Amino acid sequence: xxxxxxxxxxxxxxxxxxxxxxxxxxxxxxxxxxxxxxxxxxxxxxxxxxxxxxxxxxxxxxxxxxxxxxxxxxxxxxxxxxxxxxxxxxxxxxxxxxxxxxxxxxxxxxxxxxxxxxxxxxxxxxxxxxxxxxxxxxxxxxxxxxxxxxxxxxxxxxxxxxxxxxxxxxxxxxxxxxxxxxxxxxxxxxxxxxxxxxxxxxxxxxxxxxxxxxxxxxxxxxxxxxxxxxxxxxxxxxxxxxxxxxxxxxxxxxxxxxxxxxxxxxxxxxxxxxxxxxxxxxxxxxxxxxxxxxxxxxxxxxxxxx
Numbered sequence: 517x518x519x520x521x522x523x524x525x526x527x528x529x530x531x532x533x534x535x536x537x538x539x540x541x542x543x544x545x546x547x548x549x550x551x552x553x554x555x556x557x558x559x560x561x562x563x564x565x566x567x568x569x570x571x572x573x574x575x576x577x578x579x580x581x582x583x584x585x586x587x588x589x590x591x592x593x594x595x596x597x598x599x600x601x602x603x604x605x606x607x608x609x610x611x612x613x614x615x616x617x618x619x620x621x622x623x624x625x626x627x628x629x630x631x632x633x634x635x636x637x638x639x640x641x642x643x644x645x646x647x648x649x650x651x652x653x654x655x656x657x658x659x660x661x662x663x664x665x666x667x668x669x670x671x672x673x674x675x676x677x678x679x680x681x682x683x684x685x686x687x688x689x690x691x692x693x694x695x696x697x698x699x700x701x702x703x704x705x706x707x708x709x710x711x712x713x714x715x716x717x718x719x720x721x722x723x724x725x726x727x728x729x730x731x732x733x734x735x736x737x738x739x740x741x742x743x744x745x746x747x748x749x750x751x752x753x754x755x756x757x758x759x760x761x762x763x764x765x766x767x768x769x770x771x772x773x774x775x776x777x778x779x780x781x782x783x784x785x786x787x788x789x790x791x792x793x794x795x796x797x798x799x800x801x802x803x804x805x806x807x808x809x810x811x812x813x814x815x816x817x818x819x820x821x822x
Contacts, residue, residue, distance in 0.1 A: 522805050527617065531610055535572025536565060538609050539596055547809060548596055549818040554579075556590045563596070570608045571596055599819025601649075601812050607642070615642045620805045646808075650790040653811045657797065658703035661694050662727025664753075668694045670719075670731035672710070673789065692718045693793075694729075700796050712737050716744045725752040732758065 531538040543550040552561045554577035561575040575594040597603045605612055611632060618628045619642070628639050662668045673691050690710040695702045703722040707714045715737060723729060734740050734756055748754045794808075801807045 522617070522803050524614070524617065527610065527614055531613075535567075535570075535609070538613075539563075539571060539573050542609065545809070546813050547818065548600055548602075549820045551820055552594055552596075552598070553821040554592050555822040556592050561592065561594065569595075594822075598822075601816040601818075605642075605645075607638070612642070615639065616646060616808070617805050619643045619646050620808055647788065647791045649808075649812055649815065650794045652815045653808075654702070654704040654790045654793050655706065656811070656815060657794075658705070658722070659701050660722055660724060661696050661701055661703055662724040662729070662754075664726030665728070666696065666724075666726070667698070667728045667730060668696055668723060670694045670723075670729050670733070672733050690714075694722060695793075702793055702797065704790070704793065712739045712742060712744070715739065716748070719748060719754070723752075723754060725754065728755045728757065730757050734758065 531541065539548065542548040552575040553559070554561050557577065557579055559577065559579075561577040563573050564576045566572065566574045573596055575596060575598070577590070577592045579590050595603075597605075602609065602612060607615070611634070614632060615628065615634070615638075618631070623631075625636065625639050625643075628634065629636055632639075671693055673693075674689075689706045689708065691704060691706055692715065693702060693704045705718050705722065707718065715733075716739075719729070735758075739745050740756055745756070749756070795804070798804050798807045
């Protein structure tokens, strides 16, 4: 879908006030399942209009046998949100999508509240919900970095408590990551503990032979003379340098990691870090909103059964 098609006007013209059309559009794009299996009889449920509901439609299965008291008689209903990213929210589809679009296009909180007549709590919770999804999107979109002569900046940070949809949580985990400044490619790896063994494992998995790795953590681990690091240098020709020393020797050197730290305050760092990384990778996409929604669908594919 082209960038100009997904705009504020696009949502208002096509979907606001037309719940059934909105639901079918979400199904066509794969954000909602286009069929749902009845948990009682195993047949496909019917999508029926229910104007009194916020979604406008609902999955329903009604089975009647000749014997009205037979065991197969049943009426089953399921919300069309069942098994999707939208399931845990009480907002309408149009408000959820408008909120997501405004967050993607970086509206400030006050403007969103005024435009949607939403509460500050609603806007804060939904934008936080979107940022938390960026954690998994970054992990899923990670790439092996480097190569002969390629520079990769390596970093680590402690990630605070993050709540993901479906009650998934990441609490107090260390994050190792790398960025290619020239390409903005990255990898993100969440590790259970901060140790030299975990560091070596991540480097072996995500850094190609011949890479020049810049980082500030080598002295912290006091690991460069360890056997495993010596093997990485000798066998994989990986060169480890201090990021700060590299910048002093070459002040013009571009540091993506420094840019990230400067752009985020210390209180925002854990909250906004993954959003920043994800946005940097997708800033040239034809439609960042669709990129985000497609990523959401990959992380939380809609289910077609209980």
